[in-house]
Amino acid sequence: MAVALATQPKTPDSPPPDRLVEPAGADHVFYRSPGKRYPKAVRAEGVWIWDENGRRYLDGSSGACVVAIGHGVPEIREAALAQFDRIAFAHGSQFTTEACQEMAARVAALSSHPDLDKVYFVSGGSEAVETAVKMARQYWRERGMPERYKVISRWTAYHGNTAGALALGGHTSRRAPYMPLILHTPHIEPCYCYRCPFHRSPATCELECAEALERAVRYEGPDSIAAFIAEPVVGATAGALVPPEGYWPRIREICDRYGILLVADEVMTGVGRTGRPLALERWGVHADLVVLAKGLSSGYAPIGAVLVHRKVHDAIRDGSGRFVHGHTYGQHPVSMAVGAAVLRYMEEHDLVARSDAMGRVLLARLRQELGHHPHVGDIRGLGLFxxxxxxxxxxxxEPFPAEARVAERVGAEAFRLGLVTYPGSGSVDGTRGDHILLCPPFVIRETEIDLLVTILTEAVDRVTGGETP
Incomplete structure (x- = not known):
């Protein structure tokens, strides 16, 4: 049976511990949570962040699944300074740079497919998603099929916070405040084995979650579908949902059958996070457009990118000759130099393989310490994800009630104990469902994994009471 949640004592005269107590106007920053108190970060190295009071935090989430190679790598600083000495800005509509060309070559090398070899640069993940959608749309216009404009996505998904990306996302609480502003887009069920929407078990699974794509294509009309977009492993909205074997090959087969572009949102999963350069290639599948960001620069500079199949690039080049899209800071020379240095550092230190190996350690320790916890339903992932x-x-x-804010409270408690995590909610139905996403830098050591799991276990116990039903 369900149990009551542990509560924290409060006194009427004391503000909650995470609320601001500074006088109004003391800080001019408009924070994501305006009433929250944020410690001031002053230094970081490896998997650790220090605040102004000297307190140390284990970065168990790489910020927001960003810092792949670790904090404070001197080689990245040197690359940025060297590029500053050459040229700090040149607009992408007027110039290219050596840094941009090197970065593009390194991004293209992430894929084993020889035709996934063109790269379009932007400043972040949401921009990259919007870019991929526009590319898909223009591709079909260039081919004389302007009626293909719909992009199918999945529920329990996250593709970014701009209006177009929110429309594609499938997370109710993120979409709801902006519904009047976003377009309706077709969605299908997620591949969520722990809570299979088709009430299957692994033994009886017939990949209904993949077949749902073909059903949606037929309902919408095959000639109206431009693309299907999905995360290879779902991140922020559900906490590392790993698809069943056969799911991605079947999705690729359906896309090919109806001539639909496959867009892989690898903003979180790409660049080694799941123990492979691109997560989708774990299943022997290649996308037509791959959306990348976050680990692409390991947080040292804002970068997003779309890795593009040559057929899409060539259709635009040989058609109108111009992609009708662009951002001011795309191909920013310093960001390009930083990104190239990050990918070079990752290759030189074999960090993708390390992500795979340390990910196995992380999952084993989590299952050992939390696998039988009365309030832990599932532990899943690939690599350091x-x-x-x-x-x-x-x-x-049964999930906790949404108003209990359990994931948020576990994340806050872990933070108080010195561990940064990525809590999330709404995985069950867009409102209910709590999870903690863990995605530490690839350089994390086993002793640090032990500490991460110990702190997380204590945080879960403190919030849920640790009672046995």
Missing amino acids: AGVELVSDRETR
Whole structure:
């Protein structure tokens, strides 16, 4: 049965511990949570961040699944300074740079497919998603099929915070405040094995979650579909949902059957996070457009990119000759130099293989310490990309009520104990469902993984009471 959540004592005269106590106007920053108190970060190295009071935090989420190679790598600083000495800015509509060309070559090398070899640069993940959608749209216009404009996506998905990306996302609480501003787009069920929307078990699975794509294509009309977009492993909205074997090959087969472009949103999963350069290639599948960001620069500079199949690039080059899209800071020379240095550093230190190896350690330790916890329903992931799903009742898989804000509270408690995590909610139905996403830098050591798991376990116990049903 479900149990009552542990509560924290409060006194009427004391503000909650995470609320601002500074006088109004003391800080001019408009924060994401305007009433929250944020410690001031002053230094970082490896997997650690220090605040102005000298307190140390283990970065168990790489910020927001960003810092791949670790904090404070001197080679990246040197690359940025060297580029500053050459040229700091040149607009992408007027110039190219050596740094941009090197970065493009290194991004193209992430894929094993020889025709995935053109790269369009932007400043972040949401921009990259919007760019991929526009590319898909223009591709079909260039081919004389302007009626192909719909992009199918999945529920329990996240593709960014701009209006177009929110329309593609499938997370109710993120979409709801902006519904009047976003277009309706077709969505299908997620591949969520722990909570299979088709009430299957692994033994009885017939990949209904993949077949849902073909059903949606037929309902919408095959000649109206431009693309299908999805995360190879779902990150922010559900905590490292790993698809069943056969899912991605079947999706690729359906896309090919109806001539639909496959867009892989690898903003979180790409650049080694799941233990492969591109997560989708774990299943022997290649996308037509790959969306990248976050680990692409390991957080040292804002970078996003779309890795583009030659057929899409050539259709535009040989058609109108111009991609009708662009951003001011695309191909920013310093960002390009930083990104190239990050990918070079990752290759020289074999960090993708390290992500794979240390990811196995992380999952093993999580399962050892939390695998039988009364309020942990599932532990899943690939590489250094792991999710812990929290439940009110382990036997029935009943989620906590949304108003209890369990993931948020576990994340806050872990933070107080010195661990940074990535809590999320809404995985069950867009509102209910709590999880903690863990995605530390690839340079994390086993002793640091042990500490991460110990702190997380204590945080879960403190918030849920650790009671056995």
